Amino acid sequence: MLIYFLSRRVASAQDSTLTRLIHQNQYALTPQGSQFSGPGWDKLRASIQKSQFVLLGEDHGTAQIPQFAAAVAREFRPAVFVAEVDPYVAQTLTQLAAQPGLPTAYARQYPQALCFYDWREEFELIRSLRAQQVRLVGLDQVFLANAAPTYARLASEVKSKTAKAYFQRRATAFQARDQANERLGKKDYILASQPAAALDSLRTLTQGESPAVRQLVQDYAASYAIYQSQFKGTGGHQERLNLMRRHLLQEFQRYQPATTQPVSKMLFKFGDAHLARGLSPITGDDFYDVGNLAQDLAQAQDQTSLHLYVAGRQGSAAISLNPTFPDKIARTYAATDKPKLQLFFAQMSSPAWSVFDLRPARRALTAGTLHLASPGLQRIIQGYDYLVVIPETTASHPM
Secondary structure, eight states: OHHHHHHHHHHHHHHHHHHHHHHHTEEEEEEETTEEESHHHHHHHHHHHTOSEEEEEEOTTBSHHHHHHHHHHHHHOOSEEEESSOHHHHHHHHHHHTSSSOOHHHHHHSTTTTGGGGBHHHHHHHHHHHHTTOEEEEOSOOOTTOHHHHHHHHHHHOOOHHHHHHHHHHHHHHHHHHHHHHHHTOOOOHHHHOOHHHHHHHHHHHTTSOHHHHHHHHHHHHHHHHHHHHHHTSOOHHHHHHHHHHHHHHHHHHTOSOTTSOOOOEEEEEETTTSOSSBOSOOSSOOBOHHHHHHHHHHHTTOOEEEEEEEEEEEEEEOOSOTTOGGGSEEEEOGGGOGGGHHHHTTOOSSSEEEEEOHHHHHHHHHTSOOOSOHHHHHHHHHOSEEEEEEEEOBOOBO
């Protein structure tokens, strides 16, 4: 009983220390349409201007976060936007953003193939970045819903008439199947369900084709292997992280004009699990993600990376890319659904957004004056510089 009482007193004292640090380093952020103001924005702007990389870890599926990302981009003026999509989706989005209107026709032709950018607000972010002449880069594995557009791309790029006819037949069949699943609200992804023999056919039919075609097949096959491991519960996550980090290294080399010059400014936007420095906020294992590599690359150039975690306190968020069933594509959530952030939420009393500077708490952790019982909260504080909290979010809208 005495040990229990003492441990509760220690935990309470640590909560008080963290609460004090949170309260002392909280700043209001006021959205005004697509603009932001207030002491929180002033604080963020000062840090953004000192950084070579800005990384936005997010809750997916909220309408407000891409608007915030667009405001950060206007302030930061990056040369490159690094997104949680594969390189081929990035190329497609670049092409679609150059056309007028929303890419509704493409979204109907290839359901869910644009990943998060099937949501209207996310695509509008891409268009605003294009207006700033920002290049879009994708680091991820080939997206799960992209069998049909991948085969269509192969059909357009291969030279062999036999291979071209085969890939066109497969693309047409996959497209029809995806469209039927979309109408029925079924999650039946061809990239996950293809037999391994289909990958052998891909390799055989393209072995004499161009390097770009063989690279696409290699990327598709690697993604297939990752998905198979994930669905079977035998791994896959580490392999995905390794793939994204390899892609980042390739892009880094492309945008470093000389070893004596810093790499171009890069703005990243991924799920919050991916962009922390140090260990990923995913607890239960030790993963080092894209955010940690970005920090290392910045420091190797004598530059800095700025890590922002943007989250909603409550509201709604989109959970599906399927626009056919609008009553099923959003979820509501409450503050209690995010226990790691409860102490931050408790400090919010106005309708304004809140910016929390996490660096003083991180210094206290390093100095040993703050100890946290929650490994997840500790990783957030160690991994991110600022936490930006939206009092109430609304779900992203389908196109």
